[in-house]
Structure formats: C-alpha cells, structure tokens
Amino acid sequence: MNEYRTHTCGELRKQDIGKTVKLAGWIQRKRNLGNLCFVDMRDHYGITQCVFDKSSPLFEKVENTRVESVIGIEGEVVLRESINPNMPTGDIEIKVAKMEIYSTAEVLPFQIAVEDDAPEDIRLKYRFLDLRKERIHHNMMIRSQVIKRMRELMCEQGFTEYQTPILTASSPEGARDFLVPSRLNPGKFYALPQAPQQFKQLLMVSGFDKYFQIAPCFRDEDPRADRSPGEFYQLDMEMSFATQEDVFKVIEHTMGSIFNEFAFGKTVTQAPFVRIPFREAMAKYGSDKPDLRNPLILETATDFFSDSGFGIYDGLVKEGKTVKALVLKGCGEKPRSFFDKLDAYAKGEGMGGIAYVALSAGGAKGIAKLLNDTKMSELQSKFGLSQGDAIIFMVGSGMKFDKFSGRLRNKIGEELDLVDKNSFKLCWIVDFPFFEENEETGKIEFSHNPFSMPQGGMDALLNKNPLDILAYQYDLVCNGYELASGAVRNHEPEIMYKAFELAGYDHSVVDNKFGGMINAFKYGAPPHAGCAPGVDRTVMLILDEPIIRDVIIFPLNGKAQDLMMQAPNYPFDEQQLKDLHIKVDLKDE
Secondary structure, eight states, rough: OOSSSSSSTTTGGGGTTTTTEEEEEEEEEEEESSSSEEEEEEEEEEEEEEEEETTTTTHHHHHHHHHHOOOEEEEEEEEEESSHHHTTTTTTTEEEEEEEEEOOOOSSOOOOSSSSOOOOOHHHHHHHHHTTTTTHHHHHHHHHHHHHHHHHHHHHTTOOEOOSSSSBBOSSSSSSSOOEOOOOSOOEEOOOOEEEEHHHHHHTTOOEEEEEEEOOOOEEEOOBBBOOEEEEEEEEEEEEEEEEEHHHHHHHHHHHHHHTTTTOOOOOOOSEEEEHHHHHHHHSSSSSSSTTSSOOEEETGGGGGGGSOOOHHHHHHHHHOOOEEETTTTOOOOOOHHHHHHHHHHHHHSSSSOOEEEEEETEEGGGGSSHHHHHHHHHHHHHTOOOOOEEEEEEEEEHHHHHHHHHHHHHHHHTOOOOOEEEEEEEEEEEOOOOOTTTTTTTEEEESTTTBBBBTHHHHHHSGGGOBBBBSSSEEEEEEEEEEEEBBBOOOOOHHHHHHHHHTTTHHHHHHHSSHHHHHTTTTTOOEEEEEEEEEHHHHHHTTHHHHHHGSSSSSOTSOTTTTBBBBBOOOHHHHHHHHOOOOOOOOO
C-alpha cells in the first residue's frame, strides 16, 4: 500500500462507503460552520470533501492551516448529507480521524480556488500556482491528450517519429534565430532551429520515407495573442514520393480526427476540406487565413463605379483603384451611427472611409441620393439587394487594401453576431504566389517558402513573369487562424539555384546557407512534400482560449521573459563567459 494514500481525491464513490481510506493533497478551500469544518481536498485527479468535527483535536489544527497547504488525512468514507451532483465524488465525504501536515503554504499572491483578475505577470511569476487552477490544469491535460492522439494517428498512417537536432546552423527562414555560443569553437555559434525543415528533407534523401515529430521550434519573434515568443511546438511531418494531394489526405485524417474527437460539442468541417486559391481568398475574404464562420463575402464593385454619379469613387476607379462591397442583409434600418462608426474605423486604418446605401422603409440612405433610378436598379440587381438590406463600399489598391477589407469584414461579422461560435471551419489555402514584389524596394522576394517547388518547374522560372509563378504551397486554416503550413519541396538543385537567382541570390549564397541540403540533393533525392500543424495553436482553438499562453505549461510573457525562472538573466559567472569566448559590452541605462 502507498504510504501516503490508498486512493486519489477523484476516485471515491458511493460504493466505497464504509471504507477507511488515506488521501493526500492540497487544501482547496475551507468552510467553518462552527461545529463542523469542511475541507475540499484536491490532487491531480479531483476533489474530495473532508469533514472535521469540533470535538476532534484536529479541528483547531486544520482551522489554523492555510489553503494550498499540503496535508494527508485518514478517515471513513460516509454518505454526504448534501449531495453535490456537479462533483464526481459528490455522493461521499471523509470523516477525518487523522491528519498530517506535509507542507504549509504562505499567503497566496492570488486565489487558486476561483478565477480572479490577477495580472498576467503575477500569474506567470507564480506559474506553479497558476497551474493549480482548475481551468489551466484542465488545459494542460487536454494538450497532453491531443499530442498523444496526434502521435497515434500518424503512426497508424505508417509514419515513424524521429528526433532532429536542437543545436544546428543558422537558417534564414523568416524570423530571427536564437544563437548559442560554442565553447569548443571560439567565436562561432549554433542556432536553435526555427523548424526542422532541412533535417526532415534530409531524412527523405536518406530513405526514411515517412517522418513525423512533435518538434520544438525556436523563433525570436514578437508575441501575439496566437503566437508565443521564443518557442513553440508543431506536428512536423514529411513524406517521400508524395504530391500535395497525399499530404492533404494525411493531414485531413489527422487534424480532422483531432478536431472531431476534441470538439466538445462543436460542429467540425469534414474532409475533404474546401480549397481556396490564395488570390481568391484575398479577393473574397481579404485574408489568406479566412474565418469561414463569418458568412460575409467581399464582392468586387469596381465596374459599378465607373460612371455611378458618386464622383469620388468614379474618379478613384479611373485612377486604377478597386472598389469592394459587403452586402449586409437586414441592416437597412440600422441607424446612421452604425455606418458612421464603420467610416471612422476605416479612416483610423488610413483607408479614407467607407460609403454605403441602406434600403430602409423611409427611403434609401447614404450615397443613394447621388445615384439615379437606373443606377439604383442596377445596384439592387447586381448585388441581390432587397428592401431592408444595406451595402457598404470601400476603395483602395494593393495588399494593404485587401487586408483592410478583411479586417473590416471580421469587425462587421463580430458586431452583427454573424460568426458561428459553435463550429470549427477548416479549409486549405493553395496556389500561393512563389514570389512577391517588395513594396519599398521593388525587388523580387520569396513570398512564402524558398524550399517549395514552383508550379511548372524550371520552365516556369525561365519563361514566366516571376510574379505570375505559383508554388505548391499550402496552409491549413481554421476559424481565422493559420494552423499549418507546408509545401511540395524543391528537390532538384538546378531549379533551386534558379529560384534563388530570381530572388537575387547567387549560387554561393545557396551553397553557404543550405549547403547540407543542396549537396544531399546532388546524390539522388526523391520527390517529397510535408506540412507542420502547430500544436499550441490547435489546443488554443480547441479550448477556445483567447491567449496562447494559457495552453503552454511554462510560457514566456509578452517580453519573452520567464518571470518564474528569471530568464534571460545576467550577469553570469565571469568564468562562464570566458570559457565561451564572450565579452559583454553594455552601456549603463
């Protein structure tokens, strides 16, 4: 028998009544009713109510013991006088005969038993206490179950898990590297991997065929609500002799199963997921990660404004600007203040405001007074407007305008409560442009992943306008979040050299930065493709947590600091720096 307990705090039931048991755990809360003191005792598995009688010498002892102290008790399982149907152990309680205090808690910096408004930095400084909260503890258990299921699903499909290096070479993959000094190689540094990208491709060259890994990735990025600074985990996978379709089947089965099994009552898009070309996504949703729970669709209205009578838009269209529209069904009776707020929002985003037409019972409003009867009839016919509907317009050009239209679509969808909060809507974004033009320099740059295979191969690189070349790149999107990114890989050295040449890099740069991989490709590389769904973000979506840090067991704060372990920190022992051949030169602040 275990020295500390015969049962856990979530285990006992009505059939255990009459047994003498030992429990160990934390004091969750206490309720002193005068003659009786009730203690909710908590461990990893649950909560059991324990009762101390006034006549017992233990009464004063437990009364003077703070919550979150760790105790052990022994006593008889009895039927609760007041059954609690909301607790798995709610039929019973323990009549305590013995108690031992294993550890006394100090005064708590915030409450554990209930959710409070403790500042995030305090919660993260005392993360070991924060993890005791029921919600956060539950989040970590769901995360563990999700990762376990991911492994099972990948293994069922013939994939094998391999571990790739953590200490590696710096690689320009779109974010800053974390660097690690080498003691044995003075003046040289390792980099922590932003992703196992090159290693997993090298595994395919090595003949391992189907790889996966729950991989830690390290990127020195600024934090966002959906992105943790410093490190994150992804379900990294790669497969040989595979097309885009093969990857889709694997990921749809794996991620589709994860969302189905952990939906908690929400509806889930079933495979095959809809595929939306990048340019279509930007045109219809103003985003390459559209939230399909929002039914609003952006429509092109440029042609309508070539001679509409609304001079401002007519003039901008003649200058080459684009007009987009959103039809708002049933919003014709909205007060002017509704449209004024949208106009103010657009101006605040630097987009010059919006225009609108509202078909209200009292007559058409907005710019309707500037449109003649023929144009009003055309407007209703072109956009399917009925009495009581409204339509808003925005004008602009380029990627900035497209992204603004997407933000406005999201804003209106939320304000009108159109977003289906009880569903997971998954889709693939496909056919990303291989290159893009830098708006500031005018230079051609990779738009997504430099290791991708261009659609059309070498012929496309030689004969097409670089900005017209599409790539075999794809993102898995759910509810407005990018969940995964992947591609069919460029496994032919000459095609890779040419692609980098168009982006302004000569052969030496490729050989220097990607020497291990490009050299391996010269010795026989199979066609291969892969993808990498994010673990943290998947769990965040499943649990409907707005902040990703609440699904990571020991996260950094918004400044990429571990407040609990006080990292990063300085100074180190001078001998450590000397061993690493490092001298720190910081000006006093």
